[in-house]
Amino acid sequence: MPIHALKAACSQCNLQELCLPLGLTEGEIQRLETLASTRRKLKRGHHLYRTGAPFEAIYAIKTGFFKTDVLMEDGRDQVTGFQMAGEILGMDGISLEAHSCNAVALEDSEVCIIPFAQLEQLSSEIRTLQRHFHKVMSREIVRDHGVMMLLGTMRAEERLAAFLLNLSQRFTARGYSSAEFHLRMTREEIGSYLGLKLETVSRAFSHFQDSGLIGVQQKHIRILDSAGLKAVLSRTSPPVAAIPIAAA
Amino acid sequence: MPIHALKAACSQCNLQELCLPLGLTEGEIQRLETLASTRRKLKRGHHLYRTGAPFEAIYAIKTGFFKTDVLMEDGRDQVTGFQMAGEILGMDGISLEAHSCNAVALEDSEVCIIPFAQLEQLSSEIRTLQRHFHKVMSREIVRDHGVMMLLGTMRAEERLAAFLLNLSQRFTARGYSSAEFHLRMTREEIGSYLGLKLETVSRAFSHFQDSGLIGVQQKHIRILDSAGLKAVLSRTSPPVAAIPIAAA
DNA sequence: CAACCCCTTTGATCTGTGTCAACGCCGTTT
DNA sequence: AAACGGCGTTGACACAGATCAAAGGGGTTG
Structure with a gap:
């Protein structure tokens, strides 16, 4: 060493x-x-x-x-x-x-x-x-x-939103972009930290992307709507799954 | 005292x-x-x-x-x-x-x-x-x-077993019985600590009792089989089976 | 440059725990 | 002693996330 x-x-x-x-x-x-x-x-x-x-x-x-x-x-x-x-x-x-x-x-x-x-x-x-x-x-x-x-209390997407906002804030404090950064860890490591399986992490990323909250490309993350991410966190009622706009 | x-x-x-x-x-x-x-x-x-x-x-x-x-x-x-x-x-x-x-x-x-x-x-x-x-x-x-x-990684009954063993050990260190004690908190508080709902805590208690691991009577707990409780913790159940020595 | 391996994504299905509900116990109040 | 209220237990059912499976990128390595 x-x-x-x-x-x-x-x-x-x-x-x-x-x-x-x-x-x-x-x-x-x-x-x-x-x-x-x-x-x-x-x-x-x-x-x-x-x-x-x-x-x-x-x-x-x-x-x-x-x-x-x-x-x-x-x-x-x-x-x-x-x-x-x-x-x-x-x-x-x-x-x-x-x-x-x-x-x-x-x-x-x-x-x-x-x-x-x-x-x-x-x-x-x-x-x-x-x-x-x-x-x-x-x-x-x-x-x-x-x-x-x-x-102890958050659902999968809340955990990931909290995680992304936390990273963003810490990058900001170091003078890097708060909106765009490179993840150094794998989905599995994120999942381990958040108490989730890697597939769940991946799906949550995809869902955030589909919702226009973030852009994801492998380990490259762009936060498009940080207010929206915060809203994911402060969502009060447990249920409220998918809003019935796009049912079929 | x-x-x-x-x-x-x-x-x-x-x-x-x-x-x-x-x-x-x-x-x-x-x-x-x-x-x-x-x-x-x-x-x-x-x-x-x-x-x-x-x-x-x-x-x-x-x-x-x-x-x-x-x-x-x-x-x-x-x-x-x-x-x-x-x-x-x-x-x-x-x-x-x-x-x-x-x-x-x-x-x-x-x-x-x-x-x-x-x-x-x-x-x-x-x-x-x-x-x-x-x-x-x-x-x-x-x-x-x-x-x-x-x-992050334990299932409900593992969490409760770990909790009970931890309490037991701390009581012991204070000169109290390690096998019998009085819970000062409600099922809901235990659940909050363990990231579970109170019903799940209650069911886990009942199941431990049915298995002969502990005696439960409201807030009064008696540990009957502490080795059994430890075994709940170290169970290697979900994945992992005996893996035969690989292809020869 | 190609091959490989790891990482990621996505789909289908399963299951542990949450949710909702009803009832019972126990200690406390009046 | 009876009534009340908080706490605990148990059952039925629903659902979020795990599990199993397969295929598609990207980057590293020879």
Whole structure:
């Protein structure tokens, strides 16, 4: 595994405001840079870490796209999240000092390695950093609650709409188009994340396309009617299958 | 269960090893006691906090039983967890400095209030405490991943079996019987947590009873065959049959 | 450039769970 | 003690999504 000891150069990273707390002094940022000075590149398909691996560091995604998944003994698995540039990976490992999921690069990627012991040391000295780290962990908990609500209460098309809107919003926050993007994951991985089978995901895509909400071409997605997608989500009554306009 | 004293008296609390880090000196425990010296009693049905309330403290459950739930605009809601003595509530509020779920007492309960700003201060001074708090947050993340797996991949009876085994294990850790306990929540709340309707929960209970796995009488549960319950979980049923060694 | 493999789409059918409805139990109120 | 209301159980039926099956793209690899 290629590890580059280039300066991480947080101070020049364009993901700063996603990754770092606001309000750090220049000196504080430099201390953080020293801490996170090691990077690691991963080819598509390679693991950043695996379940059971000893926990030593958390990772800030510099470029690329990841998924995390958990595996049950009987072989069933579940994608627990998709992570993109500026997001933090690895916090699952803190509790047992070993990772409890797998993190896999879905495209060629690069991460900044943040040794955890040193991060704790530094965050006990820099109040802003400590608070920020706690917020990042808490945000993960809140996000998970959102996924639980999605899995527990939403129907297939609602789940997919929520998923697309979430991706769109996160791409937007990174300066990419909110209306057009490239999916890095397969239908099966989307399905695993959403608690659906790949065929169901595919059908929902097709149905959204037929309804004029999105354009789909393999992994290329164009959001044509984001208000319409939001409407799919806030639909109050469970039934309301197909509107009887086009019966025959 | 005689537990009183106006002082929180962590040093005399029988939940210590669930709630506090091992290896604190006596002096450190005393500083923590000072911090968590306020308690709050809640009657069954009352809220410890509500979605949107400003975040100021986290709470250690001293006695009682809680649920947390999140609400969507359209009225759908989802129970995100059940918490019992020794567990920590409120970490959802850190990220946005406001709570993102409701916490409700399911029986008369008492919590220790831990003002968050002071906890951060103290944890920056006591390394063991800092590490412990990070582990508690991380454990919550790992737990949530488990729930996601449950909601995403398990069938109704598997979910209920996992739920019962989890409760049993947590009661055991608190010195209660692992085989016999009282459910504090309704079938509907169980269903919400497990992503099922209350009728499905009820049917699964009945089926487990008919199979001799458990005894059910309203909210009173007796686990008769915990190995059988575990077997429900690891059933490899839908696909997968013994695959003969392939073409020779 | 061609062959292959993986991914995706679509159709037909099956099934687990939701939905609707009725009734019974239990604790509480008056 | 009787009446009430919330909670739990059970049955009949409906439907969303799973499963099984087959065929069509696209990109990678030799």
